[in-house]
Amino acid sequence: MTAALSYRLVIRSLPWLTIGLLSLPVFSGLAGALAPAFGWLPALGGEQLSLAPWRELARVPGLNDMLRLSLVSGLGSAAISLAVVVLFLGSFLQSPVYRRLRRWLAPLLAVPHAAAAIGLAFLLAPSGWVMRILSPWLTGLDYPPDFAFPGDSWGLALILGLVIKEVPFLLLMSLAALVQCRADERMTVARSLGYPPLTAFLKTVMPGLYPLLRLPVYAVIAFATANVEVAMILGPTTPSTLAVAVVGWLHDPDLTTRFMASAGALLQLLATLAALLGWWLMERLVVRLSRGWWQDGRRHCGERGWALVARWAMRLVLGLMLLALAGLALWSVAGYWPFPQSLPWPPTLGNWQNAADGLLSPVAQSLAVALGATLLSLVLVLGSLEAETLRRRPLRPGAQLILYLPLLVPSVAFLFGLVMLQAQLGQQPGLLAVILGHAVFVLPYLFLSLAESYRRLDPRWAQQARSLGAGPWRVFMGVRLPMLLAPILTAAAVGFAVSIGQYLPTLLLGAGRVETLTTEAVSLASGGDRRLTAIHALLQLALPALGFVLALLLPRLLFRRRRGLLLSH
Amino acid sequence: MATLHLDNVQIHQGQQLLLSLDTAIAPGEIVTVMGPSGVGKSTLLAYIAGFLSPAFQASGQVRLDDTRLDTLPAEQRHLGLLFQDPLLFPHLDVEGNLAFGMRRDGRSGERRERIRAALASVGLEAFARRDPATLSGGQKARVALLRVLLSAPRAILLDEPFSKLDAALRDEIRQWVFERVRDHHLPTLMVTHDEADARAAGGRILTLSAA
Amino acid sequence: MRHTRGLLLAAMLAVPGIGQAFELSEWSTVTEAASGQTVYWSAWGGDSRVNGYIDWVAEQVDARHDIELVHVKVGDIAETVSRILAEKSAGNKREGATDLMWINGENFAAMKERDLLYGPWAEQLPNFPLTAPEQNPEVREDFTLPVEGYEAPWGRAQITFYHDSARVAEPPRNMPALLDWARENPGRFTYPKPPSFFGTSFLKQALLGLTDSPEVLYEPVDDADFEAVTAPLWRYLDQLHPHLWREGQDFPAGGPKMRQLMGDGELSLAFTFTPTAPAAGVLDHQLAPSTRSYYLGEGTLGNVHFVAVPFNAQHKAGALVVANFLMSPEAQAHKQDLSVWGDATVLDMSRLSAEQQQRFEPEGRAAASLPPQNAGTLLREPHPSWIEPLESAWRQRYGSQ
Numbered sequence A: 001m002t003a004a005l006s007y008r009l010v011i012r013s014l015p016w017l018t019i020g021l022l023s024l025p026v027f028s029g030l031a032g033a034l035a036p037a038f039g040w041l042p043a044l045g046g047e048q049l050s051l052a053p054w055r056e057l058a059r060v061p062g063l064n065d066m067l068r069l070s071l072v073s074g075l076g077s078a079a080i081s082l083a084v085v086v087l088f089l090g091s092f093l094q095s096p097v098y099r100r101l102r103r104w105l106a107p108l109l110a111v112p113h114a115a116a117a118i119g120l121a122f123l124l125a126p127s128g129w130v131m132r133i134l135s136p137w138l139t140g141l142d143y144p145p146d147f148a149f150p151g152d153s154w155g156l157a158l159i160l161g162l163v164i165k166e167v168p169f170l171l172l173m174s175l176a177a178l179v180q181c182r183a184d185e186r187m188t189v190a191r192s193l194g195y196p197p198l199t200a201f202l203k204t205v206m207p208g209l210y211p212l213l214r215l216p217v218y219a220v221i222a223f224a225t226a227n228v229e230v231a232m233i234l235g236p237t238t239p240s241t242l243a244v245a246v247v248g249w250l251h252d253p254d255l256t257t258r259f260m261a262s263a264g265a266l267l268q269l270l271a272t273l274a275a276l277l278g279w280w281l282m283e284r285l286v287v288r289l290s291r292g293w294w295q296d297g298r299r300h301c302g303e304r305g306w307a308l309v310a311r312w313a314m315r316l317v318l319g320l321m322l323l324a325l326a327g328l329a330l331w332s333v334a335g336y337w338p339f340p341q342s343l344p345w346p347p348t349l350g351n352w353q354n355a356a357d358g359l360l361s362p363v364a365q366s367l368a369v370a371l372g373a374t375l376l377s378l379v380l381v382l383g384s385l386e387a388e389t390l391r392r393r394p395l396r397p398g399a400q401l402i403l404y405l406p407l408l409v410p411s412v413a414f415l416f417g418l419v420m421l422q423a424q425l426g427q428q429p430g431l432l433a434v435i436l437g438h439a440v441f442v443l444p445y446l447f448l449s450l451a452e453s454y455r456r457l458d459p460r461w462a463q464q465a466r467s468l469g470a471g472p473w474r475v476f477m478g479v480r481l482p483m484l485l486a487p488i489l490t491a492a493a494v495g496f497a498v499s500i501g502q503y504l505p506t507l508l509l510g511a512g513r514v515e516t517l518t519t520e521a522v523s524l525a526s527g528g529d530r531r532l533t534a535i536h537a538l539l540q541l542a543l544p545a546l547g548f549v550l551a552l553l554l555p556r557l558l559f560r561r562r563r564g565l566l567l568s569h
Numbered sequence B: 001m002a003t004l005h006l007d008n009v010q011i012h013q014g015q016q017l018l019l020s021l022d023t024a025i026a027p028g029e030i031v032t033v034m035g036p037s038g039v040g041k042s043t044l045l046a047y048i049a050g051f052l053s054p055a056f057q058a059s060g061q062v063r064l065d066d067t068r069l070d071t072l073p074a075e076q077r078h079l080g081l082l083f084q085d086p087l088l089f090p091h092l093d094v095e096g097n098l099a100f101g102m103r104r105d106g107r108s109g110e111r112r113e114r115i116r117a118a119l120a121s122v123g124l125e126a127f128a129r130r131d132p133a134t135l136s137g138g139q140k141a142r143v144a145l146l147r148v149l150l151s152a153p154r155a156i157l158l159d160e161p162f163s164k165l166d167a168a169l170r171d172e173i174r175q176w177v178f179e180r181v182r183d184h185h186l187p188t189l190m191v192t193h194d195e196a197d198a199r200a201a202g203g204r205i206l207t208l209s210a211a
Numbered sequence C: 001m002r003h004t005r006g007l008l009l010a011a012m013l014a015v016p017g018i019g020q021a022f023e024l025s026e027w028s029t030v031t032e033a034a035s036g037q038t039v040y041w042s043a044w045g046g047d048s049r050v051n052g053y054i055d056w057v058a059e060q061v062d063a064r065h066d067i068e069l070v071h072v073k074v075g076d077i078a079e080t081v082s083r084i085l086a087e088k089s090a091g092n093k094r095e096g097a098t099d100l101m102w103i104n105g106e107n108f109a110a111m112k113e114r115d116l117l118y119g120p121w122a123e124q125l126p127n128f129p130l131t132a133p134e135q136n137p138e139v140r141e142d143f144t145l146p147v148e149g150y151e152a153p154w155g156r157a158q159i160t161f162y163h164d165s166a167r168v169a170e171p172p173r174n175m176p177a178l179l180d181w182a183r184e185n186p187g188r189f190t191y192p193k194p195p196s197f198f199g200t201s202f203l204k205q206a207l208l209g210l211t212d213s214p215e216v217l218y219e220p221v222d223d224a225d226f227e228a229v230t231a232p233l234w235r236y237l238d239q240l241h242p243h244l245w246r247e248g249q250d251f252p253a254g255g256p257k258m259r260q261l262m263g264d265g266e267l268s269l270a271f272t273f274t275p276t277a278p279a280a281g282v283l284d285h286q287l288a289p290s291t292r293s294y295y296l297g298e299g300t301l302g303n304v305h306f307v308a309v310p311f312n313a314q315h316k317a318g319a320l321v322v323a324n325f326l327m328s329p330e331a332q333a334h335k336q337d338l339s340v341w342g343d344a345t346v347l348d349m350s351r352l353s354a355e356q357q358q359r360f361e362p363e364g365r366a367a368a369s370l371p372p373q374n375a376g377t378l379l380r381e382p383h384p385s386w387i388e389p390l391e392s393a394w395r396q397r398y399g400s401q
Helices: A002-039 A052-058 A062-092 A096-109 A114-126 A129-134 A155-178 A185-192 A197-226 A230-232 A242-250 A257-294 A303-332 A352-391 A395-406 A411-424 A431-456 A458-468 A470-481 A485-500 A504-510 A517-525 A530-558 A562-567 B041-048 B093-100 B108-121 B137-151 B167-183 B193-202 C001-016 C028-032 C048-065 C078-088 C105-113 C175-184 C197-210 C212-216 C226-243 C253-262 C277-283 C314-325 C329-336 C354-358 C384-398
Strands: B003-013 B016-025 B030-034 B057-064 B079-082 B155-159 B188-192 B205-207 C037-044 C068-075 C101-102 C151-158 C159-166 C269-272 C290-294 C301-309
Touching: A002 A052, A002 A257, A002 A352, A002 A395, A002 A411, A002 A470, A062 A096, A062 A155, A062 A197, A062 A242, A062 A257, A062 A303, A062 A458, A096 A155, A096 A303, A096 A485, A096 A530, A096 C212, A096 C269, A114 A129, A114 A230, A114 A303, A114 A517, A114 A530, A155 A185, A155 A197, A155 A230, A155 A303, A185 A197, A197 A257, A197 A395, A197 A431, A197 C028, A230 A242, A242 A257, A242 A411, A257 A411, A257 B003, A303 A530, A352 A431, A352 A470, A352 A485, A352 A517, A352 A530, A352 C048, A395 A431, A395 C105, A395 C159, A411 A431, A411 A504, A411 C078, A431 A485, A431 A504, A458 A470, A458 B041, A470 A485, A485 A530, A504 A517, A504 C078, A517 C068, B003 B041, B003 C277, B016 B030, B016 B041, B030 B041, B030 B167, B030 B193, B041 B057, B041 B079, B041 B155, B041 B188, B079 B137, B093 B137, B108 B137, B108 C078, B137 B167, B167 B193, B167 C277, C028 C314, C037 C048, C037 C314, C048 C068, C048 C314, C048 C329, C068 C078, C078 C105, C101 C105, C101 C314, C105 C226, C105 C301, C105 C384, C151 C314, C151 C329, C159 C277, C175 C197, C175 C226, C197 C212, C197 C226, C197 C301, C197 C384, C226 C384, C253 C269, C253 C277, C314 C329
Parallel strands: B030 B188, B030 B205, B079 B155, B155 B188, C037 C068, C037 C101
Antiparallel strands: B003 B016, B003 B057, C101 C301, C151 C301, C159 C269, C159 C290
């Protein structure tokens, strides 16, 4: 009885703890942005509510362009990524190409956004790798040409940079969803009725798959409209995206700009919400328009053309990512490497040797924070999911929304308020604060990655175990956890990678006392030395990649004689 | 052995009465509940075993002699439940699956000896350390029943237990299962839509019809 | 007298969180209080040379004063200002997480105005007289604002142009020549986007070189006719922009990005605030060995950079001891060494012994890339009130195209 009671107490309280951990920082953080946006910030002499910050914001030259750029790059990159993923899955789901790609997914996900962007920028810039390889024998150039890419005013480079990161993410999210919506059965039935793969996929799998992909897609849109690091590296400057401008205002030495910056942060939140709303409306429209198409019996939709497009788009995405990483690897061993040399010659290990001394502590701290935040999030997520089995229904929509809040609310909008909350609670900056702060961002991704596998587990396993006399703890620890070990480890690896990549929460909540690979990388990147930046970016990538490898290998090792487990995942 | 009583059991879904049942099952007796799919046969078993979904409301009592079961948590009811899938835990070997349901009392050597004997009784003594995924359908079914029996149940609930077996195998396993539950003098409730199951059980047949 | 001070000390010690009772006028009480403290120094972490120098400082103050110095590396000091603001908003008055910060004139003006700095203290540091403030007034003003002891000088910066001599034989030496040069070499020069520090500095440099009445720039902007004074600047930029890198449609984010573009060969002319930075860039394989530096003939903007202590620093005594060490002849000489950092000293050589002076002699490596000694006329920074109007006028004209 006591065991059952402790189980109920613990499991029922974990969802509340989860909701608290997520909503307290986000809401108090937002309040911290809301007040200055309306003129209230006594520390800067703002002791009267007013609309002045908004009027000032409205007068910012090019504000419309900033908004347009944020929306276009956000929605555009999400739409392109989703299209590539859907066309690819549709054309190759039941072919060896798809199985080969699955193996590449995890390492691709491990690449931090900033590293991918820096690599891509080097690849495509006028003095970049592509131009170096083509010069001077083809272009006749001894010095780089002057064209505006990346940083083009259309934001194409920015969209490209976002797409190469989002495609692997959406693919990973599709893996679980495809199993859940029984894609293989749907495909088999449709194909036996004479539908070729892509049409079969679009007409029978998509209607079941998309609802499961919706939240990840929303997360992608929110990230793409509000991200700072990719837009700073690949986006245009006159004007920049709204998020980049807001960070600029927050960093303005003239402290009165902070009021307008807060208004800008809230505008960013509104812009993200508007993007989500726009996407949702498009969803409705597409569903309405395709209803008839699903059942009109037509068997073709330009299969061959689309399959070709999908294959090449996927190759382009993977190729750009790999070349970007290869470029970084070369820079890490480069001495002086002028245009148009295509390879740094002679290569040197000097950069690595110089950097090596200072790397031990950041690596150790990155590991400590990432493991701490991942473990904490894992406990809370498992608790929340276990509570669903206890109540036998999924979390309420409101609670689900809170779970994804940190993904949907741009972090520029609430991080300042978060630091204020930390100071108010008298919480010392340091490792613990950083771990808690990271958990806010790690937890939603962990939940996103794990929820479907957890909910999909046949409830009869638990019923069988309980009818054999096992109490709830034993069912949880002895049946559910081991059976779900593979997806749990994969989700943990995703969370780990998210934590490794965090910059602002680490810096602000740790007051700089927690020095991770990412804080090092970002501060060094501000110095513009590509050699050091490359070294840190590669290490930043190595840690999460290691996590993904472990997540892949551990279950295989532990369950090497348990075919039933390995086949199901 | 005790008698399993179902006293005035009624299960509602919202306002609608799904089924009602009032019977007692003696030790060694096999009662078959039949009815078309969708009539609530599995819901009845879920209620007795303690897994009724909150979408349903139940009234009445489930008793083993004088012990009331419907107020106990599932794991304390000691009702052996057998599904149509053998549901052998894929992360444990055959021995681990059998040990999972056994009481903790006794030395581990004794437990292992009982498992060995149980496996030997069905000719599977060489399979103790095998991955359940490598067993044949018939072997899985036998291990699943052994697991239930070793957990020392006081009654057995069978949920369409043979419907996924090959026709050739079905009859053999059926006879084997019924023999065992009779040998153990366990009151047994089986739900099925297969009349052959009911005939083979040879006991009372209750038919549920759509309310 | 002695008695009351003892009481005061006792009272201060009784307040939780204050273990650092000290009297500025009696330096020994400061070093005593500082001993055993951990000092968190927020400083830009983008340059491995600067980082290496700060590591050396940490070793020194640990050995000399038993102070643990932690370099809090930031990409932008504004991130630290944010934290201090948040602490002030939350009522954290004496347990701030930042003890020492490296700031520029704009940050200083804003923070001092908002009472976010601790002070005055700088002129009481034992090493302060070595700067000979009477002869060198620039150590007492930051962007023309009187420092009043709220920050301590620790280095000098001056706008220095550099070019790749393999591509540019004769670089432009004043603003009009720069325009002609850009016309002949389209796409090979640019400046960072204001309001970044480098971008705004370029605007001020150009304005000083183009206006007929530079003296009004040293008075508050409200006293001047902004439109009339700045008109030559906008005329100039209108002409210059079409010949800039990416035709002036896109600007690098800051000085480091500009150096990267030089290294990549996209630019062949750029500028920096650290006269020795191009030479250091050659040593670090970031710039071509043929890189040369020079000052503009009309003089270039120069300023002193400082360290300050936030109002709520938890380890003020330790921070002051570190600031004092930074001004010591030893630390200044080490900093000026091109193989370490190359940042110019704020000390006046006349106040140093012959032996101390010797340490400041330049070394031979990459010396060809150094600007000629003493050839640069130093222009003082304009009044800080000009910055905001300049930046917002620039944004209005070129910020959105």
